[in-house]
Amino acid sequence: MYHDTFMQESIKKVEAAREANVRLDPRRMTAEEKEVLLKTYHPDYRENQFTELKIGPNKGGEVPVELAELLQGKARITASQVDLSNPDYDVDVLVIGGGGAGASAAIEAHENGTNVMIVTKLRIGDANTMMAEGGIQAADKPGDSPAQHYLDAFGGGHFAAQKDLLYKLVTDAPDAIRWLSELGVEFDKATDGTMITTHGGGTSRKRMHAAKDYSGAEIMRTLRDEVLNRQIPVVDFTAVIELIKDENGKCAGAVLQNMETKELLVAKAKTVVLATGGAGRLHYQGFPTSNHYGATADGLVLAYRAGARLLYPETLQYHPTGAAFPAQIYGALVTEKVRSLGAMLINANGEAFMNPLETRDVSAASIIRECTDRGNGVPTPEGFGIWLDTPMIELKNGEGTIEKRIPAMMRMFGKHGIDIRKEPILIYPTLHYQNGGVKITDDGQTDIENLYAAGEVVGGIHGRNRLMGNSLLDIIVFGRNAGKHASQKAKEVSVGALTLSHIDAFNQELADAGIKIETVSPKLLPDYRRVK
Amino acid sequence: MEKLVNVYFFGKKYAVPESLTIMEAMEYAGYQLVRGCGCRNGFCGACSTIYRIAGDRTLRTCLACSTKVEDNMYVATLPFFPLVKAVYDIEKVKPTEQIMMQLYPEIYSCIGCNACTNACTQGLNVMQYIAYAQRGEYEKCAEESFDCVMCGVCSSRCPAEISHPQVAMLARRLNGKYLAPHCDHLDERIQEINNGKYELLLEDLMGKPVSEMKELYNHREIEK
Secondary structure, eight states: OOOOHHHHHHHHHHHHHHHHHHTOOOOOOOHHHHHHHHHHHOGGGOGGGEEEOOSSTTTTOEEEHHHHHHHTSEESSOGGGSOOSSOSEEEEEEEEOOSHHHHHHHHHHHHTTOOEEEEOSSOTTOSHHHHOOSOEEOOOSTTOOHHHHHHHHHHHTTTOSOHHHHHHHHHHHHHHHHHHHHHTOOOOBOTTSOBOOBOOTTOSSOOEEOSTTOHHHHHHHHHHHHHHHTTOOEEOSEEEEEEEEETTSOEEEEEEEETTTOOEEEEEEEEEEEOOOOOGGGOGGGOOBOSOTTOSOHHHHHHHHHTOOEESTTOEEEEEEEEOSSGGGTTOBOOTHHHHTTOOEEOTTSOBOSOTTSOHHHHHHHHHHHHTTTOOOEEETTEEEEEEOTHHHHHHHOTTHHHHHOHHHHHHHHTTTOOTTTSOEEEEEEEEEEOOEEEOOTTSBOSSTTEEEOGGGEESSSTTSOOTTHHHHHHHHHHHHHHHHHHHHHTTOOOOOEEOHHHHHHHHHHHHTTOOOOOEESOOSOOOOOOO | OOOEEEEEETTEEEEEETTSBHHHHHHHHTOOOSSSOSSSSSSSOTTEEEEEETTOOOOEEEEGGGOBOOTTEEEEEOOOOOOOOOOOOTTTOOSSHHHHHHHOGGGGGOOOOOHHHHHOTTOOOHHHHHHHHHTTOHHHHHHHTTTOOOOOHHHHTOTTOOOHHHHHHHHHHHIIIIISOOOHHHHHHHHHHHTTTTHHHHHHHHHSOHHHHHHHHHTOOOOO
16 A cells, blocks of 8 residues: 555556556667666766775775775784684684575585585575575576577676686586475476576576575575585684685685674684675665675675785676665565566656666666656655556466465565555665675685685676576575585695784785775674664 | 654663664664674564564564564564474485474474464464474475575474474475476486587687677577
């Protein structure tokens, strides 16, 4: 139910135009139109929101101002504060992060016979993986191919993806689906076993596999269960606040901090897998976010301070359809699957102003244009929104489709008195994904020897924009990959004397560059307490 | 100024704006959350909460992230609940009735009180899915429990000491691995990839200059 008069009047226009709109297939924008649109309206192109890094491996490169403050921020500890001589944990492989990539890496490292441990600042499963709704891509159907998948992802990412990583993503995709199926993940299938697949924005074939609209949750809870079955130690509510190297400059562990008692602990490891996820909780440019509470770019800070390069850290993904109303779910993800199933984007006047399945960056920019210069947005308490006409789904696919295919969306809005089967919903772009991150090779290793990385913390797999369903895929493919390589490498590593000298070196660089930032990093958690 | 309501966190009174969720209200009151806060959007089960409204004897349960505050609400959070998780090897278990008897025998002590269903923060028919599990009907148990976020509130209310979310987790894995129809086209594609069928095509794409890739991308056919 909408009580606002403007919304009610606008809904009447949406309803009146629905019959006609349902029959439309708005043309896709040309490459030139997209380029102009992005430059004018996409948040990545707002120059005053970015700043140049003064020190570190990416010196001279631009990053969001909020990220620069953390990358060039103050370490939480000094080197002399920690006794490295008597580690609290000594393992073969240390996995930092308890999301989909970390869990996949840990399972493969365990499978490879090594002693692996997961450390995570919240609980295992507290991750963006858990919140991924729409699906996971894999070119496994006749009429599709890994090459077609490559073309879609490469083009959607503005021809900037690291080619060897993208090659790995698309060729390992079907095996990732098989691996998950064999662990017991329940994919939507027809009675003969054929995967039920749909389009995502920018896909040229229907290759989006799903588990209703709980795709990530279904994958994450299964991986978590498997980690627990294998009795892999999980040190939870414990954050990594600094990486440890050995005297030869190789990564050799991490300094941990109990999130509740603040106790410092030392973990020594032969190899380390960084799987800390994204950065939505930094709220770049003041955007709301669809991300988990712990998404604060910690991994970028840890790796950068230790000397690892970042790739495309200036590219962020704003998911076109974050909830714009009501306020209680402002910024929450409304899965792209809603559009895959046929709901269209409709402005305040009832007009279908764009094809609903453009890539995410283009869709977000187009919605922002509609709400700003074109003045066709619906006013909300937080700003403006555009209608996502969900009742179209049942018109196109039959009654009951919403409850069967997107029950989480029905529940999310239902809790606030909106029946998405009968009423459209208001959406606006929300900060969703970190396209860039730590640079890796195709065996998952960063610039620092024995430091591997996987999942959203990595940059380069998707270029400058990611397609729907390629992130759930990347955490599995590259999580497994990092786990395999890190555990293999651990079998031949002998660790030298531990040191935190890179903190001193970084502090010196900060001083030399005249930077005095009081903000401590990694950030660990956002602070939403009321400022009085 | 928005209307304020009185809520009681662990018995202590705070005045908070009426539009906030319980989680936001705690932060408004000054709590910096570490436990009891996860995805903030109803998917992770971190913020299980129990409450009563003054004057009403009913004990209510919810997720703090997706429930609005009410006037005179007495709130206690349940950030952790000790569920029993049986350890098993998914390769060795089989989807038989015996496996539940072996791993979660307490489900057969269900007294049918329906407290689990009444407590479910997702509105699921928990007692029904336990009944399916008892009978070895794992496909039905999987479907009925699918939207479970494993918050554990059901188990906190259960006189038979059942760990419902873990029972359902086992049922879903059994169903996904052993009972769901096998996907043949997936096997075929993996075989093709292993045989190198797409090597040349991909290498060709990887070797093309960006101008050619743009041409290919911008004119690719999109499946209807």
